[in-house]
Amino acid sequence: MSRITDLKTYDFRFPTSATLSGSDAMNPDPDYSSAYLELHTDAGEVGVGFVFSIGRGNDIIVKAIDTLAERFLGKEIEPYLENMGSAWKELVYDSQIRWLGPEKGVAHMAIGAILSAFWDLKAKRANKPLWLLLAEMEPEELVETLDFRYLSDALTPEEALEILRQGQEGKETRIQQLLEEGYPGYSTAAGWLGYSDEKMLSLAKRETEEMGFSLIKLKVGQNLDDDLRRLSLVRKAIDPSVELAVDANQVWDVPEAIEWINKFHEFDLTWVEEPTSPDDVLGHATIAKAIAPIPVATGEQMQSRILYKQFLQAEAFGVMQVDAARVAGPQELIVQYLLAKKFDTPVCPHAGGVGLCEAVQHFAMFDFVAISGTRENRMIEYVDNQHEHFIDPVVIKNGNYVAPRSPGNSCQMKLEAVKQYEFSGQKGDGNV
Numbered sequence: 232m233s234r235i236t237d238l239k240t241y242d243f244r245f246p247t248s249a250t251l252s253g254s255d256a257m258n259p260d261p262d263y264s265s266a267y268l269e270l271h272t273d274a275g276e277v278g279v280g281f282v283f284s285i286g287r288g289n290d291i292i293v294k295a296i297d298t299l300a301e302r303f304l305g306k307e308i309e310p311y312l313e314n315m316g317s318a319w320k321e322l323v324y325d326s327q328i329r330w331l332g333p334e335k336g337v338a339h340m341a342i343g344a345i346l347s348a349f350w351d352l353k354a355k356r357a358n359k360p361l362w363l364l365l366a367e368m369e370p371e372e373l374v375e376t377l378d379f380r381y382l383s384d385a386l387t388p389e390e391a392l393e394i395l396r397q398g399q400e401g402k403e404t405r406i407q408q409l410l411e412e413g414y415p416g417y418s419t420a421a422g423w424l425g426y427s428d429e430k431m432l433s434l435a436k437r438e439t440e441e442m443g444f445s446l447i448k449l450k451v452g453q454n455l456d457d458d459l460r461r462l463s464l465v466r467k468a469i470d471p472s473v474e475l476a477v478d479a480n481q482v483w484d485v486p487e488a489i490e491w492i493n494k495f496h497e498f499d500l501t502w503v504e505e506p507t508s509p510d511d512v513l514g515h516a517t518i519a520k521a522i523a524p525i526p527v528a529t530g531e532q533m534q535s536r537i538l539y540k541q542f543l544q545a546e547a548f549g550v551m552q553v554d555a556a557r558v559a560g561p562q563e564l565i566v567q568y569l570l571a572k573k574f575d576t577p578v579c580p581h582a583g584g585v586g587l588c589e590a591v592q593h594f595a596m597f598d599f600v601a602i603s604g605t606r607e608n609r610m611i612e613y614v615d616n617q618h619e620h621f622i623d624p625v626v627i628k629n630g631n632y633v634a635p636r637s638p639g640n641s642c643q644m645k646l647e648a649v650k651q652y653e654f655s656g657q658k659g660d661g662n663v
Contacts, residue, residue: 232307237271238300242293242654243644244286245585245617251425252616253285253584255450257480259425261285263616264654265585266292266341267644268300270348272308276355279643280347282340283556283584290656295341299328303345312353315376318346319562323378335534339559346560347590351640360635362596365565366406370395377562378536382570385540391569398601405600413631414596415610417446419583421465422478424450431461432468439473443630446501446610452479455491462498476528478504485514489521502528502550502579509533515547526550531581532557536566543574550608554581555590568598577607583614588625589641592632620649 247253248260266289270278282292299322303311311318322342323334331338354364365373374392421434431449438444449465451458458477466475475498483491488506495503503525507514509532519527526549533539534557542548551571553564571578580595582588588611595611603609611632618624623641626633635641 232309233272233274233276234305234307235270235303236273236305237269238297238304239269239271240293240296240300241265241267241269241646241649242289242656243267243585243649243652244289244654245652247616248286251423253614254423254425255452255478255480257452257482258285263585264289265644266296266344268296268344268348270300270303270345270352272352276352277643278348278350278352278355279640280344280351280560281556281586281590281642282344283587285584290654292337292341295337296344299325299338299341300345308349308352311349312356315346315349315353315562316378318349319376319378319559322346323559334537334559339534340557343556343558343560343563346562347555347640347642350561351642354640355638358638360593360637361561361640362593362600362635363406365561365593365597366402366600370399373565377566377569379566381537382540382566385544386566386570386573390573391566394569394572394602398604401604402600405604409596409599409634410636413628413633414592414599415606416444416613416627416630416632417448417474417476417579417610418442418444419448419450419478419612419614421447422449424453428461428464432464435465435469439469442627444613445472445630446474446476448476448478448504448612450480451477452482452491455494458491459494462495466498474501475499476501476504479506481505481508481532483507485511485517488518492518492522492525496525500525502526504528504550504552505531510538512538512541512545512547515542516545519547519549528552528579530554530567534558536563536570539567539570543570543576549576551576551578552581553578553591553594555587555594556584561594564594565597568594568602572598572602577609578603579609580611582612583616585617586621586642586644588613588618588632589621589623592625592635593640596632596634620644 253261418438528550530552
């Protein structure tokens with residue numbers, strides 16, 4: 232038996248606001264940040280997890296991780312790794328923490344970092360990348376780790392089990408396809424609102440012609456005339472076969488969104504992302520009906536599986552997005568994918584921030600192998616940010632994510648390399 236002997240947290244902040252990388256209509260000057268956790272055992276093992284943020288407040292997340300994780304110090308790790316559902320229940324149903332916001336907010340994201348560290352350890356012990364560990368688990372074992380509370384009107388444990396059992400057929404073939412071909416990606420690198428036209432067009436050509444991406448996404452929502460001009464410039468600069476999507480990052484009210492988006496029809500958009508508040512189920516449903524056939528995409532800031540259930544029931548989006556660091560870890564992400572399968576909705580994960588590409592690729596690949604069985608109309612977001620700081624960074628080949636082969640969740644950072652970005656909390660610290 233091994234015991235958890237140490238829990239180390241770090242507040243890393245990268246000065247991306249200096250180049251306006253990540254800038255959009257709602258978030259004009261983000262400093263990409265990571266609230267990073269290392270879970271150590273007396274066997275010399277390290278499991279890692281993190282929460283992504285955009286600067287101020289990252290220290291709040293770090294403190295939440297510290298507070299929630301300290302209960303595991305000195306405990307044997309095996310009971311948790313053998314019954315992953317137990318750690319979920321211990322954290323999510325802590326009544327005093329839950330009072331702060333049931334299955335939402337900073338505490339919920341901090342729980343996600345802790346559970347991710349447990350799953351990272353489990354995958355490393357099995358000597359498998361996380362996506363393969365999940366894909367090769369028996370359906371019954373996997374369902375036992377999941378929480379279906381509040382979901383039975385949309386997805387029961389029995390239905391989830393049947394979905395996973397059906398996914399067993401052809402699984403080995405899909406694993407081989409994934410290892411040989413990878414998983415489709417798309418690029419947002421050219422789309423930041425703070426970029427000049429010259430930089431936008433240069434990156435759009437690089438991402439499509441050199442890196443092989445078949446979809447480019449642009450940020451919109453500050454000025455309609457400027458949006459139309461930028462979309463027109465990019466559409467003319469890239470190959471006609473390359474698709475376009477846009478992302479408003481929640482900036483519009485519902486009537487404004489409908490009016491604005493209906494001016495975009497000439498660009499044959501693949502989707503319009505986050506047109507309004509991420510919590511507004513009925514608002515999204517209204518927008519989706521009004522702008523058809525352009526699909527609505529959202530989900531990167533949805534805080535729980537319950538919201539996903541409601542969006543799917545209300546037909547409030549045509550493209551579902553997930554975020555690996557927004558919810559309570561792998562189990563909740565798996566439930567989201569099972570819900571998407573039940574409602575026959577494609578999932579295109581949000582990524583791009585520190586570690587998000589590394590993390591979410593595992594769940595998209597697991598979905599292909601064991602749940603949906605398809606990559607059609609599905610792709611993972613990609614932005615070339617901070618990948619050099621990871622031991623096992625994402626690799627893109629011909630516009631596809633190359634399937635990770637190293638054990639774990641791909642989120643372990645090169646600590647010595649990123650120490651210069653650690654935030655001290657003192658006035659004058661350059662990493663704010």
